[in-house]
Amino acid sequence: MRTAVNTGEHFMTGDVACAEGALAAGCRFFGAYPITPATEIAEHMSARLPEVGGTFIQMEDEIAAMASIIGASCAGAKSMTSTSGPGFSLMMENIGLAIITETPCVIVNVQRAGPSTGLPTQGAQGDMMQAKWGSHGHYEIIALAPSSPQDIFYQTIMAFNLSEKYRVPVIIMTDEMIGHLSERVIIPDANEIKTVTRTLPKGRKDRFKPFEPGPDGIAPMAIAGEGYNIHVTGLTHDEKGYPDMTVEAQAGMMERLVGKIRKNRDDIIKTEGYRLEDAEIVIVSYGVSSRTGLAAVDEAREKGKKVGLLRLITVWPFPEEQIRTLAAKVKGFITVEINLGQIHHEVERCAGGKAECMLVGHPGGTIIPPERVIETLEQHF
Amino acid sequence: MGKTKKEIIITGFGGQGIVLAGRILGQSATLGDRKHSTLVQAYGPEARGGACSAEVIISEGFIHYPYVRSADILVCMSQGGYDKFISRINDDGMLLFDSDLVKVTGFSGKSYSIPCTRMAEDLGRKMMANIIMMGFITSITSTVSSEAARSTVAETVPKGTEEMNIKAFDKGYDYGVAVLKGIQKKAAGKAGA
Numbered sequence: 001m002r003t004a005v006n007t008g009e010h011f012m013t014g015d016v017a018c019a020e021g022a023l024a025a026g027c028r029f030f031g032a033y034p035i036t037p038a039t040e041i042a043e044h045m046s047a048r049l050p051e052v053g054g055t056f057i058q059m060e061d062e063i064a065a066m067a068s069i070i071g072a073s074c075a076g077a078k079s080m081t082s083t084s085g086p087g088f089s090l091m092m093e094n095i096g097l098a099i100i101t102e103t104p105c106v107i108v109n110v111q112r113a114g115p116s117t118g119l120p121t122q123g124a125q126g127d128m129m130q131a132k133w134g135s136h137g138h139y140e141i142i143a144l145a146p147s148s149p150q151d152i153f154y155q156t157i158m159a160f161n162l163s164e165k166y167r168v169p170v171i172i173m174t175d176e177m178i179g180h181l182s183e184r185v186i187i188p189d190a191n192e193i194k195t196v197t198r199t200l201p202k203g204r205k206d207r208f209k210p211f212e213p214g215p216d217g218i219a220p221m222a223i224a225g226e227g228y229n230i231h232v233t234g235l236t237h238d239e240k241g242y243p244d245m246t247v248e249a250q251a252g253m254m255e256r257l258v259g260k261i262r263k264n265r266d267d268i269i270k271t272e273g274y275r276l277e278d279a280e281i282v283i284v285s286y287g288v289s290s291r292t293g294l295a296a297v298d299e300a301r302e303k304g305k306k307v308g309l310l311r312l313i314t315v316w317p318f319p320e321e322q323i324r325t326l327a328a329k330v331k332g333f334i335t336v337e338i339n340l341g342q343i344h345h346e347v348e349r350c351a352g353g354k355a356e357c358m359l360v361g362h363p364g365g366t367i368i369p370p371e372r373v374i375e376t377l378e379q380h381f
Numbered sequence: 382m383g384k385t386k387k388e389i390i391i392t393g394f395g396g397q398g399i400v401l402a403g404r405i406l407g408q409s410a411t412l413g414d415r416k417h418s419t420l421v422q423a424y425g426p427e428a429r430g431g432a433c434s435a436e437v438i439i440s441e442g443f444i445h446y447p448y449v450r451s452a453d454i455l456v457c458m459s460q461g462g463y464d465k466f467i468s469r470i471n472d473d474g475m476l477l478f479d480s481d482l483v484k485v486t487g488f489s490g491k492s493y494s495i496p497c498t499r500m501a502e503d504l505g506r507k508m509m510a511n512i513i514m515m516g517f518i519t520s521i522t523s524t525v526s527s528e529a530a531r532s533t534v535a536e537t538v539p540k541g542t543e544e545m546n547i548k549a550f551d552k553g554y555d556y557g558v559a560v561l562k563g564i565q566k567k568a569a570g571k572a573g574a
Contacts, residue, residue, distance in 0.1 A: 011408040011411045011412055177421070181447055182407055182420035182422075183447070369448075
């Protein structure tokens, strides 16, 4: 294998499909620290990146791994890291740095059961709120949740494209089950893969302001070392990138950081419906739990219950409108997730009392069987 | 009525190539026979030396839930694996096992055995027991075609060992064919009596 796009039909794990998706998206720098169950992503990248002229570095820890992908991105490379729970916690501070410096990069969290070291080899979906609020300060971020190896291939490309377009770190919130699940993955020809690359600046290099938004609200990003004036800091800064510790500068910067995501929700948010047309009860799920949801929908339909599935492809920003619209016409929601209630609370918030909201949760370590969803359905609806 | 979906658990010790056997099965079905297949592997310290398993589902359509809920086929290459997983086989399920390594107690369903580890030792490669078992699974259960399984074995094993592994696969396959013939003969004999 020498080409970046591994065109063909494969039987591969979610972790390997994620790495192949990154390569197809144009990722050429990967810095990570190995951790179960994300190690196979790093392992595959370490073999593949040198084949396509990219760089793989095993960093000393996850704090450094996150820092390395920010640096590589500032130098013009599309960059990614992968980790799991404990490493994800260590990355939080530098994820904040990527947000405030508006540095495109992709973080893959192959979730395992926590807190702390938890169950290193067994999956969960307990980091969903951490993906949204884990770093300090108020911000908006993009997080995606793939439900199969084929899905993670495309979502990794989508993650890079959104990251490059909006100059924001994008987190792929997968789980051990999808990471280690092998299934058919079809990788198309390179010319069928749509990739997005950050807007580069034009004009005089000495007058360049690295944080001056373009007409789309996003500032063009210069490659460090090409002569443009660049100053990058974790402090609140002005359009030149210089520290400006004033309430006004904070307000302007925050409006841009938060606004670029909130104003583009329609472009960013993707969901997928299954048998939703006449559904009275909607299962809301994401990641491996949406596979439970799919099976539960068919089994409930066989019992004559009108049930559908709303699968969240984008988890953050949360698909508020989609839930609100459904809440106006359905009896209830059942959120299925391998935690004890995270996205469930978002669904409840958006349903606004118009539909009953139930949780089928799990403390972690295994997938939720469809029977549990059917039980809840029969008991409450 | 033949089920269009087959749920399979392969189990044994860590190091016997259980996950590789699962991979060959899933990949044969997916890329060779153009069906849908999922492979879930038990992973982690509990899998090394202890009971290790691979769960494979093969179906004509997209598989919603990729975990085995009740096994149509259980393949056991260790006593520990048998003890841990025998309760997950369904009423019509088939048990396949290594006759030297597994003692079957309290199971009255369909079962088929092969001394695959001893056969692998006779071939000079104990580590090929899983490939012999793959051949046996292929002829006994017909869940994958022999063409798909043979070519997947050749693609999956380390370079330079293809010929040896195909030979091992064929040993297991032929053993299975003979076992089935024996059962048929017995049945015909009974019917004639």
